[in-house]
Amino acid sequence: MFSRRSSKNSTISQYPDGYPERPRSEQLIDLHVFVLPSECWNDKVNCAYNQVIDNSISAGFVRALPETTVHTLRDEIETQLGYDIVPKDYFFLKSVGRCLAQVRPKQEHQLKVKHFCPPLAILPELFILTNTVRSRTQTVSASERSDVSTWQDDSQAYIGASPLVRHLVQHNKLRKQSENSDILCEILSF
Secondary structure (H helix, E strand, C coil): CCEEEECCCCEEEECHHHCCCCCCHHHCEEEEEEECCHHHCECCCCEEEHHHHHHCEEEEEEEECCCCEHHHHHHHHHHHCCCCCCCCCEEEEEEECCEEEECCHHHHHHCEHHHHCCCCCCCCEEEEEEHHHHHHHHCCCHHHHCCHHHHCCCCCCCCCCCHHHHHHHHHHHHHHHHHHHHHHHHHHHC
């Protein structure tokens, strides 16, 4: 019923009932998934500069075939990582030039996993941002957009994000405040 014959150059498989052959492990790409904190998004220029990558939080990695579309990758992220760290409603970001730009819904059907991996990208990584940031910023008036920090209340910044993401971002903020106060103490001691 099942036979496998292999040679140096090829493997021929016949499975009963037409089951497709499972992809070999070396065909899969490990893609690191990062959640970008919402305060890193710059609404004035509708992107985030690459320097904010240091502020992103690792959600883990997913394994996918290089030809998998980004739209299909959403299901893989849910299956492999779950929503305990990945927000339920998010959009993908792609590093283009000096910025992380939003991947539009139409582009999700065109872009594939291989477009986020070398040689087309520096590292095999994917960035996501909570979609509530985009929907909130669309309702903000132009005068408020001049200073994003004035309208972005910390308690509202992570609506839709998982509790773990909110905790990790808060921890990251406290760590940076501590580093800044240490630097200030050093400066004042001179």
